[in-house]
Amino acid sequence: xxxxxxxxxxxxxxxxxxxxxxxxxxxxxxxxxxxxxxxxxxxxxxxxxxxxxxxxxxxxxxxxxxxxxxxxxxxxxxxxxxxxxxxxxxxxxxxxxxxxxxxxxxxxxxxxxxxxxxxxxxxxxxxxxxxxxxxxxxxxxxxxxxxxxxxxxxxxxxxxxxxxxxxxxxxxxxxxxxxxxxxxxxxxxxxxxxxxxxxxxxxxxxxxxxxxxxxxxxxxxxxxxxxxxxxxxxxxxxxxx
Amino acid sequence: xxxxxxxxxxxxxxxxxxxxxxxxxxxxxxxxxxxxxxxxxxxxxxxxxxxxxxxxxxxxxxxxxxxxxxxxxxxxxxxxxxxxxxxxxxxxxxxxxxxxxxxxxxxxxxxxxxxxxxxxxxxxxxxxxxxxxxxxxxxxxxxxxxxxxxxxxxxxxxxxxxxxxxxxxxxxxxxxxxxxxxxxxxxxxxxxxxxxxxxxxxxxxxxxxxxxxxxxxxxxxxxxxxxxxxxxxxxxxxxxx
Numbered sequence: 001x002x003x004x005x006x007x008x009x010x011x012x013x014x015x016x017x018x019x020x021x022x023x024x025x026x027x028x029x030x031x032x033x034x035x036x037x038x039x040x041x042x043x044x045x046x047x048x049x050x051x052x053x054x055x056x057x058x059x060x061x062x063x064x065x066x067x068x069x070x071x072x073x074x075x076x077x078x079x080x081x082x083x084x085x086x087x088x089x090x091x092x093x094x095x096x097x098x099x100x101x102x103x104x105x106x107x108x109x110x111x112x113x114x115x116x117x118x119x120x121x122x123x124x125x126x127x128x129x130x131x132x133x134x135x136x137x138x139x140x141x142x143x144x145x146x147x148x149x150x151x152x153x154x155x156x157x158x159x160x161x162x163x164x165x166x167x168x169x170x171x172x173x174x175x176x177x178x179x180x181x182x183x184x185x186x187x188x189x190x191x192x193x194x195x196x197x198x199x200x201x202x203x204x205x206x207x208x209x210x211x212x213x214x215x216x217x218x219x220x221x222x223x224x225x226x227x228x229x230x231x232x233x234x235x236x237x238x239x240x241x
Numbered sequence: 242x243x244x245x246x247x248x249x250x251x252x253x254x255x256x257x258x259x260x261x262x263x264x265x266x267x268x269x270x271x272x273x274x275x276x277x278x279x280x281x282x283x284x285x286x287x288x289x290x291x292x293x294x295x296x297x298x299x300x301x302x303x304x305x306x307x308x309x310x311x312x313x314x315x316x317x318x319x320x321x322x323x324x325x326x327x328x329x330x331x332x333x334x335x336x337x338x339x340x341x342x343x344x345x346x347x348x349x350x351x352x353x354x355x356x357x358x359x360x361x362x363x364x365x366x367x368x369x370x371x372x373x374x375x376x377x378x379x380x381x382x383x384x385x386x387x388x389x390x391x392x393x394x395x396x397x398x399x400x401x402x403x404x405x406x407x408x409x410x411x412x413x414x415x416x417x418x419x420x421x422x423x424x425x426x427x428x429x430x431x432x433x434x435x436x437x438x439x440x441x442x443x444x445x446x447x448x449x450x451x452x453x454x455x456x457x458x459x460x461x462x463x464x465x466x467x468x469x470x471x472x473x474x475x476x477x478x479x480x481x482x
Contacts, residue, residue: 014396017258021395154262155255157422181398184444188433189426203425 007175009143012163012182016112017153022145028137029119030166032126033149034158035206036087037109039126039222040072043089045230045241046128048098052232052239054110061105070097073105077213080105088218108149113234116147122234127162127197127222132229134169137176144170146186157189157204158222161197164190197223248416250384253404253423257353258394263386269378270360271407273367274390275399276447277328278350280367280463281313284330286471286482287369289339293473293480295351302346311338314346318454321346329459353390354475360386363475368403368438368463373470375410378417385411387427398430398445399463402438405431438464 013022032038041052053069055061058080061073065082072085072092079086085096087106104110116122120142125133137144146166148159164186170176171187178184193200198219201207210216232239254263273279282293294310296302299321302314306323313326313333320327326337328347345351357363361383366374378385387407389400405427411417412428419425434441439460442448451457473480 014255015259017262018256018394018396021258021393151422152262153259155259155423155426157425160422160426179446179449180395181392181401181446182396184398185396185401185426185430188430192429192433205420205422208420 007177008141010146010167010170010176010178010183011180012146012148012167012186014148014155014160014182015150015153016108016115019115019147023118024143024145025118025120027119027143027145028121028123028140029116029145029147030123030125030133030137031109031112031116031147031149032159032162033106033109033112034126034162034222035210036089036218036222037106037149038124039128040087040089040092041104041124041232041239042126042128042228042230044092044097044102045232046228047092047094049092049100049102051101053101053103053237054113054239055103055105056111056114058105061103064103069103070100071103075107077209077215088215089221090218108151112147112149113239117234119145124232124239125162125166127225128227129229129231130162130165131226132231134166134173136231137170138173144176151206156206158201158206160186161190161193164188165194248418249382251387251408251411251417251419251424252421253387253389253408253427255389255396255401255423256391256394257349257356260356260388263388264359265384265386266359266361268360268384268386269362269364269381270357270386270388271364271366271374271378272350272353272357272388272390273400273403274347274350274353275367275403275463276451277330277459277463278347278390279365280369281328281330281333282345282365282473282480283367283369283469283471285333285338285343286473287469288333288335290333290341290343292342294342294344294478295354295480296344296346297352297355299346302344305344310344311341312344316348318450318456329456330462331459349390349392353388354480357388358475365473365480366403366407368466369468370470370472371403371406372467373472375407377472378411379414385417392447397447399442399447401427402431402434405429406435
């Protein structure tokens, strides 16, 4: 554990393929997949879900479905044929998710959650819970890894922006520091984007993917800041609150 | 090969660990290791070297030394005991390198050059030859991968800045486009840094490493723009001009 009188370090990991370079069993890891997995997970809990079981591969998700679970599963933005829900936060309505356990498998986000499971604690972040995440990280008093799920191991702008927003808040609090180039880059990108994030993300590849599939109704919602105090956390093989 | 009437694509690869996602045998790859390998390679050719043989591991470099080659080899900034030269561009003086073949092994840059060798063409970039690189890329009329060598697979600010500077010039030329989030990020970081790059890189981890080892005399030189028209290019297992 970090000592009391030292500032805690922040690292930003831009891709699951780089996570091995940042993994530290003593760190708190924050998983970020703004468009759309971690935004959808926060939404599920806002709307009363009791737990989420992230699964990496679609076959495992299919087996859960056969056992009677409510299953959300997508690849490349498309809801899988056997699944009850896809990856849109708007799928996770109170009518559907309240008091339910949900099995969830996505292209990037749920796999990142499972990769991070060896860390001291794993939190799930979205713009929706930005301040709540930062408050919890400040209370943890540990080094932090902001883990961007990206897109099939590639760097993604929107995840980097949220990492930058979190890093900036933590450093402004006075108890964190960073010597990580990725963290500096993420904060600088956030400084350019924050006055109009929706305009900024017009150039993001995932923005184009969602538009081309007519799945971009969620855009404004996914960049809504601080609409919840909920911070989902990994406990064993589940995400809970 | 890209068709005549289509703009050529630009991708930026932030780490050797991500290169597999960007590799395309039809692309021209530009290897970037500003502090200091690719700057040193350009300097060697400016000062009259005839060819550079990049080798990945230090044992191979040692074997070349035993055969009588002039060897430049460093790890973590430190010149290896058996080597004639380290990684500082200032080591590659005309007196030492003119008309010489140089074997070169570094922590990041020379390994990236070897990784990229399956591409259509591999060029070596520094701020020193920024415009010359862009002119050559424009003449190639092919897709481009700007390959940042980084630091032990981690993202590095200074390499990303040069990638951003190259991408910006190519797009401004009107014959290139990008749909790559890393390229957008690199250009945005360059837009923040370009008015005073030396100030900007004060926060870079490699800046701190070089300062702590008193190897930072090269800083101003490494960010000098357009002091040469030379563009080193990979030919077989050598870099030539």
